[in-house]
Amino acid sequence: MNLMCCETETLKRAYEDPVLLKDDRVLQNLLATEDKYMPSPTYFKCVQTDIKPYMRKMVAQWMLEVCEEQRCEEEVFPLSMNYVDRFLSVLDIPRTRLQLLGAVCMFLASKLKETSPLTAEKLVIYTDNSIRADELTDMELLVLNKLKWDISAITPHDFLEQILCRLSMDKEKCDVIKKHA
Amino acid sequence: MTSRRDGLEQNYEEIAVIGNGAYGTVYKARDLKNDGQFVAMKRIRIQNTEEGMPMSAIREIALLKQLENYEHPNVVRLLDVRHTDHTASEIRLMLVFEYVDQDLSTYLEGCPPPGLGPDRIRNILVTSQGTLKVADFGLARVYGFQMALTSVVVTLWYRAPEVILQAAYATPVDIWSCGCIFVELFNRRPLFCGQSDIDQLSKIFDILGLPPEDDWPENVSLPWNSFKAVPPQPLEQFVPEIDNDAKDLLEKLICFNPHRRLSAQEAMNHSYFRDDLDSLRTSSSLSVSEGESFETDGRSDTPSKHGGS
Numbered sequence: 001m002n003l004m005c006c007e008t009e010t011l012k013r014a015y016e017d018p019v020l021l022k023d024d025r026v027l028q029n030l031l032a033t034e035d036k037y038m039p040s041p042t043y044f045k046c047v048q049t050d051i052k053p054y055m056r057k058m059v060a061q062w063m064l065e066v067c068e069e070q071r072c073e074e075e076v077f078p079l080s081m082n083y084v085d086r087f088l089s090v091l092d093i094p095r096t097r098l099q100l101l102g103a104v105c106m107f108l109a110s111k112l113k114e115t116s117p118l119t120a121e122k123l124v125i126y127t128d129n130s131i132r133a134d135e136l137t138d139m140e141l142l143v144l145n146k147l148k149w150d151i152s153a154i155t156p157h158d159f160l161e162q163i164l165c166r167l168s169m170d171k172e173k174c175d176v177i178k179k180h181a
Numbered sequence: 182m183t184s185r186r187d188g189l190e191q192n193y194e195e196i197a198v199i200g201n202g203a204y205g206t207v208y209k210a211r212d213l214k215n216d217g218q219f220v221a222m223k224r225i226r227i228q229n230t231e232e233g234m235p236m237s238a239i240r241e242i243a244l245l246k247q248l249e250n251y252e253h254p255n256v257v258r259l260l261d262v263r264h265t266d267h268t269a270s271e272i273r274l275m276l277v278f279e280y281v282d283q284d285l286s287t288y289l290e291g292c293p294p295p296g297l298g299p300d301r302i303r304n305i306l307v308t309s310q311g312t313l314k315v316a317d318f319g320l321a322r323v324y325g326f327q328m329a330l331t332s333v334v335v336t337l338w339y340r341a342p343e344v345i346l347q348a349a350y351a352t353p354v355d356i357w358s359c360g361c362i363f364v365e366l367f368n369r370r371p372l373f374c375g376q377s378d379i380d381q382l383s384k385i386f387d388i389l390g391l392p393p394e395d396d397w398p399e400n401v402s403l404p405w406n407s408f409k410a411v412p413p414q415p416l417e418q419f420v421p422e423i424d425n426d427a428k429d430l431l432e433k434l435i436c437f438n439p440h441r442r443l444s445a446q447e448a449m450n451h452s453y454f455r456d457d458l459d460s461l462r463t464s465s466s467l468s469v470s471e472g473e474s475f476e477t478d479g480r481s482d483t484p485s486k487h488g489g490s
Contacts, residue, residue, distance in 0.1 A: 017351035019444045033250045111236045112243060120232055137233035141264050141272070144234065149262040152243040 021165045030154055030162065037153035039085030050094045059084070059102040066106060066118075066126050073113050074181075078155040080105035083147060090146050097139075100131045104139045108151055157181070192261075193222055193277065205273075209280060212260070219280035220260060227272045234272065242276075257281060257306060257316040281306035281314055337381055338371045343439050345378050348398030353439035356448065360434030367422045379403075385437075388414050392437040426453040 020026050040046070044053055060081060067077040083105035093101065103123045110117040120133045144151070160181050164174045193210045194217075200207035205225040211217040227238050245259045252258075258279035266273040288307040306314045341357035343350045364372040372388070375381025382403075386392075390413030397405040416428055423431065430453045433443045443451070 015349045015351055019352045023446070029251070033247070036250060107233070108239065111234070111239050117232075117236060133231065137229075137231075140233045141267065144239075145264060148246070149242045150246040151239070152247040 016161070016165075021161060027159075027162045030158055034154040037082060037086070037150070037155075039082070040089035043085070043089040047090070047092055048088060049092050051088065051098060055095055055098055056084070056088075059098050062099070062126075063102050063106055066123075070118060070122070072106075072110060072118065075113055075155060075157045076106065076109045078157050079109035079113065079151075079153060082153045082155055083108060083143060083151060086153075087143055087146055099127055100135060100139055101143070103127055103131060104136055104143050107136060107140060108143065112151060193220065195222065210277075212277070221278040221280045223276045223278065224265075225274050225276065227274060229267060229270055229272045238274070254312060255314055257314045278316065279314075281308050281316070283307055285313075337378070338374055340381065341439065342382060342385055342437055343398055345382055346398055346401045346403055348401050350439065352444070353442040356434055356442045356445065357439075359445075359448070360431055363427075363431055363434060364420055367420050367427075372419065383408065386411055388416070388419055389435065389437055390414070396438040426451075429453070 044051070063080060063084075064077055066072075067080075080102070084101060087101060087105070103126070106118055107120065107123055120136050123136060124131060124133055160178065164177065169177075192212065192214050194213055195208045195210045196219075197209045198206055199209050199221070205223060208222045208224070210220050210222040212220045227235060242259075242262055246262070248256060249259055259276065260279060261275075261277035263275050264272060265275050283306065285305040285307055304315065304317045306316050308314065337345075339358040339361045341350065341354040344354055361372050373381060373384045375384045386408055391405075391408050391410045394405050416431060417423055420428075420431070430443075430448065430451045433441075433451075434448065436442045448454075
């Protein structure tokens, strides 16, 4: 969330902001907006001709590994899965392009959420060089166009703090929940 | 795939060029898919890099798209975004916005307030019904790398002390900026014009006084005692035209401790705005959109509170 231009080595985090947590309008907006970012639940049947659910699972596991190994911000993985599902809801692609799609979605989510995002080079290496950097950037434009640039999506992760602060639970328990979320 | 056009060119018919800048060109156009209604079409060029689409463009446009969900009456609608073309060095984007007839400069034609040059108000539009709309939210950063340097300096004057001190920060930073701009509306010049981070803090403390040590944020590299202990100065000394209501509001907007600064909603409910709205409604052609915190209590016409002529 580093919007200003202070180039510091240590990552400063925003503190828990009562303006955002104590105001019910925020939660209501999240609930009202969430629908707009929902993928189609039937895309395996209605859109995809080659890709099967188990392939999505495989690419999701690979993406989670990359995000964990690169210590990405927690929201990067759920956000990139949101892009994968929404893209697959609108365009039929062959299985050979699925890993490229997964890489691009992490690329985008990371640029949206992180101060030092995943680089194209790293992502290419994680695919064992099965994709090229120029394929990644070309696909990035296609994904942005297909998602209509609407990539500041609401994910389950956004509700976590909002719900936790409304439960009367001690801080330790909250931390445990956040860790396992 | 280098030249995807998605039939975009057929959707919009350009009528006239209405703006030109380093970033690209703005056209007035017709949206042929929507009964030929007018739109503002911005063709912008973005530097392409090995990392693809720049982070700033992704963030600003994604944020604008998310804002669309709320259909805020005072924010210009972003109707469409497409990338039209790209090469190894450049990405061309087209952003389609709701068309608004005039910017604030045109609206105030003949009587621009002193100190507010046309450059300053180009991003505020006024519809024919007199509704204000903010345009180009942070899109300046999308437009270009050539702007990066100057914007760093300019925003410093409006930057909250906790940001300069590199402490943790949150929404109160925007309230601080609003306070600085509030003063500028009275004075027609900025309040804290620092030349560097340290100078900016000194200029803030010269007016607000050095805050008590308890208010100093934790874990910051600049210690509290590196600044001279100076007492707070009466604000009206720096904002001669301010009245008591406005002064009370200002003190709560530029409060050093971010936890004690007003929230946006609290500020909207401050008595300064309540009186002000009454007089606006009855004495000016500007209409302000109805919002939940905007109820008036039906008092009779009071003279405008803004001392500035």
